[in-house]
Amino acid sequence: MKETRTRFAPSPTGYIHIGNVRSAIYPYLVARQTGGKFILRIEDTDRARFVEGATELIEDTLKWLGLEWDEGPIVGGPNAPYFQSEREDLYLEWAKKLIKTGRAYLDETAPEVIDEYRKADNAKKVPFLYRNHRPASADFSPEETLEKWQKGIPLRFKSDPKNYEWTDEVMGEMKTGPEVCDDIILIKKDGLPTYNFAHIVDDAEMGVTHIARGVEYLSSMPNYLALYEALNLEHPKFLSLPHILAPQGNKKLGKRDGAKSVTEYKSDGVLPEALLNYLACLGWNDGTEKEIYSKEELIKSFSIDRIQNSGARFDEVKIYWYNGQWIRKLVDEEGVEKFYSRTKDFWPEVAENEPDEYKIKVLSIIYDRLKVLADLKTMTDYFFVDPEIKPEMITDNKFLKKLSETELIELLTLTIERLNDVKDWSEENLQKELNDLLEKSGKKPAEYFSLVRISVSFAPFSPALHQTLSVLGREKTLARLNAVRTALTNN
């Protein structure tokens, strides 16, 4: 059986955003599950839109998501180069094949003239088709065309309008009439091919078996089919992927709607596992009620025929849910130490010089509260530096409002005196001591524990109190309790 070969073929016009990365994920999964090859090809024939550094950004994004490619930039491959701008001669060669069979012609018609044609047709309420305005050069013999062709003269396909029927692996059986077939540009004025022509040549050269791309290409299909036919090529399978919709409205998610780059989620501390999981399952499911898929599980269960054929709305909240699930899953399965290595870039600045062992302890009691890793920055600073004492955070607290200041001070004194005598500072023992203190305080748990928690952290919330105190250590705990008692006394 023929080897499955899929590809992701982005233009280096900027970062890969969340709305179009799915057309990399699905072909990747298809290639992996069949033991085939996944190719990365850079479609940089539009020099005006080329952005410096975009290729590297694309490469980094794919690597981060775990979509390693078998052929393409960096890794090379049998069909190198993988940049269209470096394959110019190849397209010219293939274009000549079309000229020789009388299926391509030179066209020097000025853009302004073409505009006139378009306006005239629109005025007549006739669909604008360039083939109704073919210039005299369309009738040149192949020899004459070949002889006169030089760089700077665009080349057009000479279409042969007819009905087309084909299968789209996602959308199903398709058919169109001759009215959509036209003379598309093959080679531009600058000597480089258009996407329409280049991708067909490259896919053929590279032996691509499946093309996955956005549904917006669906309406160009008849012209592509005509080209495959004229070039005597068997066409690959087509997967038209429905759009990911912006959170508001019904338009596809684009940079203008604030579609973030994939790398932005990376720097927020979203795990690649979570993002891949979310994106793969947006518009695809395996028919079961499973929600959490690792890359390996996706490779195993993915199937083209279960790709949804309607657009799916982008929902950032769900990404965070997946991320929380993945954080807990990874810590539970691989341990905190291993997970800690992935959090290095997300600690608050004040933690910079703290030992790893201490940060691991902090992580172990706080990880199940994280939505994104960047939450570490805002949720853990009191473990590393004494918090600023703000008495109002105690007196205005919803559980402590009812208590008088003298009462608060008494409770703190009680706590300090007792903890002073505690030698065993383990979580277990502290839990016992704190429960004991709670009983002695005669307060409700929410009241007494809130007082102690806020006194040591001045944070809106923290891990379970016995864990917080244990990690914080005896010295810091007592010092902070004392400091708060003094502050309240002087208030």
Next chain:
RNA sequence: GGUCUCGUAGUAUAACGGUUAGUACAACGGGUUUUCAUCCCGUCAACGCGGGUUCGACUCCCGCCGAGAUCACCA
């Protein structure tokens, strides 16, 4: 305007002629004798409309309505 695609709760989806239309996120309420979160339990909430076909239609057919894509020397 031509051509094409899509249409189940707020969102993502299941169902593939017969179910009280299932699940997850979100929202709301409760529990886990401490906050926040996790975890657990519960509540709210959907087949765009109208015709057929059929004993029976979310499911098949037709029409309508709504939404989107495309009609570049951009991809």
